[in-house]
Amino acid sequence: MRDDYVHGYSEREASRLHDQARTLAKLLHHDTRYPAGSEVLEAGCGVGAQTISLAGNSPDARITSVDISPDSIAEASKLLDVAGITNVDLVAADIFKPPFGEESFDHVFVCFLLEHLADPVAALRVLRGLLREGGTITVIEGDHGSAFFHPDSERARAAIQCLIDSQARLGGDALIGRRLFPLLSEVGFRDVSVSPRFVYADASRPEMVEGFTRNTFTAMVEGARDTAVSMGLTGADAMDEGVRDLYRTADVDGTFCYTFFKAVAKK
């Protein structure tokens, strides 16, 4: 169990990752299709929440999904079995010590991993090394600075800031979405193309309200409560009030906006 991962590895967090992936599958995955026979590395696959979309959209590609947490890999394995997905190999490994040779893959896919790493540039260098010449990397990350909502609430904004600050203290960057272009360029990737993926939820889109506002974003801020309090960033009451105000934006007159960033680049 690693303790430098702000979201932790609880059952609730696994369920949040699945909700997030289901709600956002079309928005984030619709334009990622890998050719038959291509070899794809998914780095930081967690409990397999994105693996389902990745493998389903490219049924004839061979996907190797890696995570540092053997427990998450075991969960992912159960999920893929239930879903009847057979084109994925799951590997428990640290992407900084990859059990693969240089230039082993045609494509690399990364989702919500770089935001948790102290050295995303080093991680991208390793991943670039694993790619064959001409291969692509796809990176999807959020940016919590992009969240705005109605009713606006200073307490809710403060609670989000506590998540950003606690992630920063653990060495991550919850604002990394806006940095994808410079990060990929710095590592030497070419043809870097970033597309913002805007999420908007109101009562006319109940699946977005449930799947994103409540079960993805607010659940994530709520999940960071104890970490933020134990770091002395806030009091429990202040955090609870902020989370309550975030849930309030899921009411019938509330709205919620957020932007993910998806980058594709070539080696």
Ligand SMILES: C[S@@+](CC[C@H](N)C(=O)[O-])C[C@H]1O[C@@H](n2cnc3c(N)ncnc32)[C@H](O)[C@@H]1O
């Ligand atoms: C927020 S989760 C995202 C999981 C999945 N990509 C998704 O979108 O649902 C981040 C994952 O990265 C994994 N991770 C963190 N550092 C890693 C490393 N050095 N090597 C491999 N996996 C790592 C964590 O164990 C965790 O499962």
